[in-house]
Amino acid sequence: MTENTNPLNKYFRQASIYISLPSGTNYPPHVITPSQTGELGVMPMTAKDEIRFKTPDALMNGQGVVDVIQSCVPDIKDAWQIKSYDLDTILVAIRIATYGETMDINFQVPVTNEDVSHTVNLPAVLDELRSTKVDSHIMLDDGLKITVRPLTYKDMTSTSLQTFQQQKMYTAIQDSQLADEEKAKRFNQAFKTLTDLNASILLKNINSITMTDGTEITDPTHIKEFVDNANATLIKEIEGKLTTLRGQGAVKPLKMKATEEQIKKGVPATYEVPVTFDTSNFFV
Numbered sequence: 001m002t003e004n005t006n007p008l009n010k011y012f013r014q015a016s017i018y019i020s021l022p023s024g025t026n027y028p029p030h031v032i033t034p035s036q037t038g039e040l041g042v043m044p045m046t047a048k049d050e051i052r053f054k055t056p057d058a059l060m061n062g063q064g065v066v067d068v069i070q071s072c073v074p075d076i077k078d079a080w081q082i083k084s085y086d087l088d089t090i091l092v093a094i095r096i097a098t099y100g101e102t103m104d105i106n107f108q109v110p111v112t113n114e115d116v117s118h119t120v121n122l123p124a125v126l127d128e129l130r131s132t133k134v135d136s137h138i139m140l141d142d143g144l145k146i147t148v149r150p151l152t153y154k155d156m157t158s159t160s161l162q163t164f165q166q167q168k169m170y171t172a173i174q175d176s177q178l179a180d181e182e183k184a185k186r187f188n189q190a191f192k193t194l195t196d197l198n199a200s201i202l203l204k205n206i207n208s209i210t211m212t213d214g215t216e217i218t219d220p221t222h223i224k225e226f227v228d229n230a231n232a233t234l235i236k237e238i239e240g241k242l243t244t245l246r247g248q249g250a251v252k253p254l255k256m257k258a259t260e261e262q263i264k265k266g267v268p269a270t271y272e273v274p275v276t277f278d279t280s281n282f283f284v
Helices: 047-053 056-060 063-072 084-099 122-130 153-175 180-205 220-229 232-246 260-264
Strands: 017-019 040-042 102-108 115-121 137-139 145-148 206-210 254-257 270-273
Touching: 017 084, 040 084, 047 056, 047 063, 056 063, 063 084, 084 122, 084 153, 115 122, 115 254, 137 232, 145 232, 153 180, 180 206, 180 220, 180 232, 206 220
Parallel strands: none
Antiparallel strands: 017 040, 102 115, 137 145, 145 206, 254 270
16 A cells, blocks of 8 residues: 655545445445454545536436545545445445534425525434435235335436436427327327336336245246236235335434414424435535
């Protein structure tokens, strides 16, 4: 290992927070370099990192988030392969390392739409995330058990991009001067693409299916045939339970209490405010 002889190296950033991930350390070494403690050191962002996070194209295609994660958490070698329920833990830690332990979020009160700001205690959020117990199985009403394969950040980004492109296509078709028959044809094509995309994500999420007699099905072809031929009610049950599991490791919404004055105006006594990490609140 080459020694850094730059006299300014004492001013270089260092890891200021250490985290463990909700999914544990079950990653191959080309994705995350294993450590003896099982924890990952997180460094503050550099000026270059901030620019990456503010570049619209890099944010849209996910490359900006990947570059920043790999810059701030050097043990993560391939952030594209990070599991969905580990992502918020990493982003919150980077936010703390860079800007400190609090973050202001702005939102509108339901009914009255008044603008409100609330300060979030990020270490408390991080503690809650790190204590997440990840469940990788779902039981269906008919006794089938599905072992879930978590989506990666690459899966999530690819799906978002494809969905966005289809939504743009819908809008373009609607606003076009095409004949009604041609519009209907193109709408059907776009709808089929979205349907196929949803089925693809569902299949990526299923690792195996265990039948009531204990037989475990892992053959992707058999699982695809099951998804293609099962009744709609069963597939909706699977999708609903998978959606719940995908929320594991995500920052939970804030539970807010309305003031007496707000309640008089029709605001619910308690309401939830989603906490998301994007360019509107990630930067000070």
